[in-house]
Amino acid sequence: MQRTLHKPFIVFAMVLLSLSPVFTFAQAEVFGLKTFIARLENSFDVKFSYVDADIQGIEIKVPSSKKLQEILNAIATQTGIEIKQLSERYYALSKPRLVEICGRVLDNYAKNTVPGATVEVLGMDKAIVTDIDGFFRMEAVDRSASLQIRYLGYTTRIVPIAELADQGECPKILLAERREVLTEVVVYEFLTKGIVKETDGGITVQTQKLGLLPGLVEPDVLFGIQTLPGVKSIDETVSDINIRGGTNDQNLILWNGIKMYQSGHFFGLISAFNPYLTERVSVYKNGTPSEYGDGVSGIISMETKNDIGDRFSGGAGFNLISGDAFGQIPITDKLAFQFSGRRSTTDFLDTPAYVSFTDRAFQDTEVQNQQNQEVNENLRFDEKFLFYDVSGKLLYDFNEDHKFRLSFIGIDNDLDFSTTNTETSETSRSFLDQTNLSAGLQWFGDWSERFSTHVNVYFSKYNLDAQSLFPDQQQRLFQKNTVEERQAKLTTFFRLSDNLQWINGHQYIETGITNQADVTTPEFNLNIKDVVRIQAPFTELQFNTKNNGFITNIGLRANYIQNLAEAGGAFDRLLLEPRLNLNFKMANFLRAQILGEFKSQSTNQVIDLQQNFLGIERRRWTLANENDLPLTTSKQGSVGLNYAKRRLYISAEAFYKTVDGISTRTQGFQNENQFDGELGGYEIRGMEFLINQKGENYSAWLSYTYNKNDYTFDSIVPPVFPNNLDVRHTLTLGGTYDLGNLKLGIGINYRTGRPFTQPTEDNPLDTTVFPAQINFEVPNSSRLPEYFRADASATYQFDLSDRVKAKTGISLLNITDRANVLNRYFRVSDENEIERVDNSSLGLTPNISFRVSF
Template sequence: MRKTHLNKLSFFLLCISLLLPLGKGLGQEQPKKTMGIIQLIKELEESHRIKFSYLDTVLSGIELEKPNEVDLDAILAQIQQRTPLIIKKVSDRYYSISQKNRITICARVLDNFQKNTIPGATIQVLGSSKSIITDLEGNFSLSDIPRTATIQINHIGFKTRFVPAEKLIQQPCSVVAMVQSYQELEEVVVYKFLTEGLTKLTDGSIELNTGGFGILPGLSEPDILQTIQALPGIKSVDETVSDINIRGGTNDQNLILWDGIKMYQSGHFFGLISAFNPYLTDKVTVIKNGSSARYGDGVSGVLDMRTKNTITNNFFGGAGFNLISGDAYGQVALTDNLALQFSGRRSHTDFIDTPTYTTFSQKAFQDTDVQADSDFYFYDFTGKVLYDFNPYHRLRISLIHIKNNLDYEESDLDGSPTNLSYLDQTNLSFGGILESDWTTNFSTRLSVYHTKYQLNALSISNEARQRLVQNNLVIEKSAKLNTTLQLSEDLKWDNGYHLTETGIANRTELNEPEFLSNSKGVIYNQALYSELSYRSPNQKLAAKAGGRLNYIQNPDTFDEAILEPRLNVSYTLAPFFKTEILGEFKSQTTNQIIDLEQNFLGIEKRRWVLADGNRLPITRSKQGSWGVNYDQNSFYAGIEAFYKEVDGINVRTQGFQNQNQFNGEVGSYAIKGIELLLNKKTDTYSIWLSYTYNQNDYSFNTLVPSSFPNNLDVRHTATLAGNYTYKQLKLGLGFNYRSGRPFTLPDAINPVDNTVVPNQIVYQAPNTERLAEYFRADFSAIYDFSITDNIKASAGVSVLNFTNRRNNLNTFFRLNDADTLERVERLSLGVTPNASFRIRF
């Protein structure tokens, strides 16, 4: 029985082996024979007793079908028709061969997966106006093309291909295979709101595209960190971009990325101006909750900035100035696959006084009654190299340098110097990204960076008797590998490994009383993450679910594994109605301690430190939110409720200015709130109303009382604003309101105690009082016009706080030189005008 089965199997395999070559011969045309042009030339030299003069490099790699002619002239004509070569007869025996400067090309465009033809593909000769589309069979041909030209092939659903024209002169016509391009699942726009260039995506994040940005009240030109404060749940309680609070968190709890590089410095000019050039920043993504597992750090929020990332043949750029600084930027293509990008900005505040600079200075140095002379300037520079090895492998190298420099001198009314201060704040970062498409559905992204932040501050006071030196150094190195597998059109799988090494050093030296503190440490963080993204075929459901496993090690004190699940779900309940459920667990190992709170300047008070597992534990958060959006006929309404807990905070990172200022207690805070946004938008105007309610409370078990309002507990925040466009004129007007933040009063009966510690302020229960309400009205106007056909220009004016209301941003108490109690109030900016002029080309 077994032998019978074996005989049948052998017979079956024999039949298959015989039929396969037969089927191939019947069903497919035998390929035509080709030969190298050099071999053909040698055969002609031998058979016709002639000689050809040529360069091997000119003929190398050229192949063609063997001519079926016998006559020499006919053969040479056929060679010239089928190759980019010119053959000239020098004498009866000698011929010369050279390359043509203009050629004719042709090809058939196919899908490299199904091998189907692609009709309607756009064929563009880069650097010229010549273009054509493929016919119904996917074929195209173009004549009189520069031999060195590059051909760009585009079609919806496929990745763009760039092919040297020389490779398309073969006869018969070449075949060009196109790789299918799957749309990123998270790139689905829910609504474009507030102003042009601001969009909300399906995953709940907000995307800012600076190229098509409109106008916001108070800004005569875009400022990334000022712009995001127009969104519900994002504010700065002290009117700066270097202290942005996302859902009640401190600024150091935000993850700020520039081209994938973590930034430890974000502001210029006492934190009033963003340190990032908006004109080369192509896309900014703001995430308040439900972040991808690819992101580590940032227990409060994520701000991910990406500069322009595409090579274009045309040079573009621009320049401009305002009452604080001047800048220029541009991108130039060095070759078809290599481009250089740059931007630079410098303030003119050290040699020109303007109304804007005067107002900024008054805010920074307002808590002194003596005369002051300051010499301040800042600059920033960015550079980027864009190189495409081919359409499937792309390399990007980025550099950013940020610097603030301040010399400050306080003098008595008679002109005698009393205090001297020097501040130098520098950030230098560079990184690289290699993106590779290995197949139609598998790609990788390898990114590395090195960032260095340094703060050097010197303060000489009390008529040169007291000398204080502060130094803060952060060095971070990182490598991340992300893989993306497109399982289907609707399902994507991301996996990755992320390694980070963060080293921080701090030094404080004081001569009177004598004090020296010198500390440094390093933390290693290894993370594995995985995430699935799904979008249903009917587009109703979009979901991401994943997790991140961190292994964090401080060689001196601790090592710990932390699992962070992430969830992001959006579902269309009914026409025009969507609901969102977002959640995340996150952690971070770096914080900013805020010491010497009564010093004159806000920048040097904040110094980066590492978690030590004891007094500064790893900070962890968990957050969940649920929201509903309505979008129909240019009207948008959205409401979102959220709850967030952050554990592992230290009072030194929270900016206390009361009895808890110098304590080292560890605790937590919990915040719950609701965010509401209403927006009516048409082609000519947009008007919006946003409202946020927060309740933000601390919990410190060792303090009395153990629970009290957070220093950032601003219960009510509202904005009513709008913009209007009439031809080339854009106008913006906005009103901002928020309730007062809490502060602590000294004891009414015995404010100063000398019984235990000399001259110690005695306070009431922490944060039981509230500042007055905050109100600010802003205006801006921008006019666009053309200087020439290729040069566009814009002129803008803006006024912050045009009602000149002096809002109280913060209140604290201190002892003066006479050891008597005095109250210090930090007031907001007064009327702050600005004007700008820009050109772009």
């Protein structure tokens, strides 16, 4: 019998059939987006248009909703696809063109962050640099474009932006070190991470990447460079640096292109420059680029961070001497401000490090009489010492091609020192105020792909006020030394071809120095001001072959120097100063370098009252003149070999240098020639050797320096004798080891003793004159005992949060507590006896630090 279907049942069945694709599809958890869209078209009678590549391979979790708009919203949320309704029935699907991306750039070898890496969107006018944590973030970038990430020493990496945008979080991007170019090594990293020898003969210290050095609890700009062969401090300070046998005033010290006349705190025991904002330090011992004048011994140029980050970064910390803070604040994407500040705790907190430093600066003197008995002078010392330094930098990018940088720095040392004789209750007091205030403007301009310019203008002022009150309160000594300097320099860079660059420029410098002295008893008054102006055009050609088999820099600088002294000593001089740097490949892994330079300088430091009690030197800046202090000139040539294969680096360099136009008043003589003002020069022959072996988590090195440094003074008998800084042999052995976040370092420093002059044995004291005078032997015919010091340090880094990192450290200087004699001189006591005065080195000096950075 034929069955008849009722109409309501037929309608219900048709509805079920029409909905069956959606119901069937909803039971699946994950499905391809393209297939799901086709089912939606059938179920809801709509049409979607799209590019296959935009949705190809995308899978979604099927929404549970049965409403079309809710389903579309869920698709957009899961995939980031933009869905636009064109009409009642038609829809368009597309990936967003502009997206926000972020990432963190890491070292592929050490898994360390890479701060300062350039992140550029190819095809767009967008580029930033990674912050101190290697992090970057960019908004409104084209999904179809690619990122180019590059950093010196690493292989450039190209990353599609779509890969970063689709990950949903900030991914890690690893940069591989450029190790495949070992057969053509030109730039060498040695000792510890962040110290690089450049092709122009200079050595760059990248302070943000600098690894641990023995004896340092945290980075110190001027202490760190003393690990380099040929760079040391005879009197064991961080700011009185001797480069290849020269005095500290023969170094040109620059901070953001500004000449600094003060570089240390605590009489040179502490560097005055914040290492956490200092991005790089360049050291030149020879072959200096022609844009640099002055500094006949060497150049030390410091540069703070020069790029605008996209977020606030900074840090703070303390050690047993001082506390400091620093930071960089991005105000807009084109404007940022850097700041740093440090203040000592020495005026209200006595720590082991402070006690050791004060012993070294004030109370380290051992006095013996002619019978080699220690002289007990029954003296009590009281000192109040305070130092601070502040710096700032305003960074403004007018656009990608023109950038302005305004920098300033202030350095201050204040000392109140008194000496009391406990037997007579007589007290003498000394006051000292030492400041350096400087400001400078830099403009970097790129006018085309081949032509760029750099303008540097600065003003620098140094002031030293010293006053002494003697026990009778009737005698007073006042000294003042002021330096004011203005400079304007324009440098142009023109790339003639891919292998040839031509650098030209002109530098104008005006330096005025005032020296005042006022003594009440006997009455004496001095007030001298000199002004020197220098006009210096310079030019340089830089050429390298395609494979860097041959690299050369040839330059010439012309110094036209005018002294405008009204009281005599005025002069005009024109000096031509050629510069040469040849660097060429001799064999695989082996390169040779030939360097040469002529240089001159018009500023020097004379040393007054060298033999005062405690032997604390009184140095004051002065200008060359035609009367008693000529221009200082130097000539130098060197030949070196560099071998680098895998993790082994060996270098050897022989050099010859002559310096003329020096005075016994600038060299620190402590014999009968101290105040004579004899003029002469010195000649150095030397050799520097370094071998460095690195592993995955260690670095070990051995360096040796030989110097033969002789004075020539025609009016002294004999005319040729050893230089006060003639240290023949210097040996350094050191190593570091990394255990994850724990870093360890240990080092040994050895050198032969420096020369000094002692009294004659037969007739040491001439009492026939008043006051009595010491009869000395031949100048610098005796030597101090050898110097030995062992140092160690350790640091540990850990995370306080995702953004905040912490580091703590401990260091020990002079682990063996050896009493090294740094200097020895002789004087006549009130009883007409000869006394020997020994100045000793730092004893065992511990220091600890704690820092946070973000």
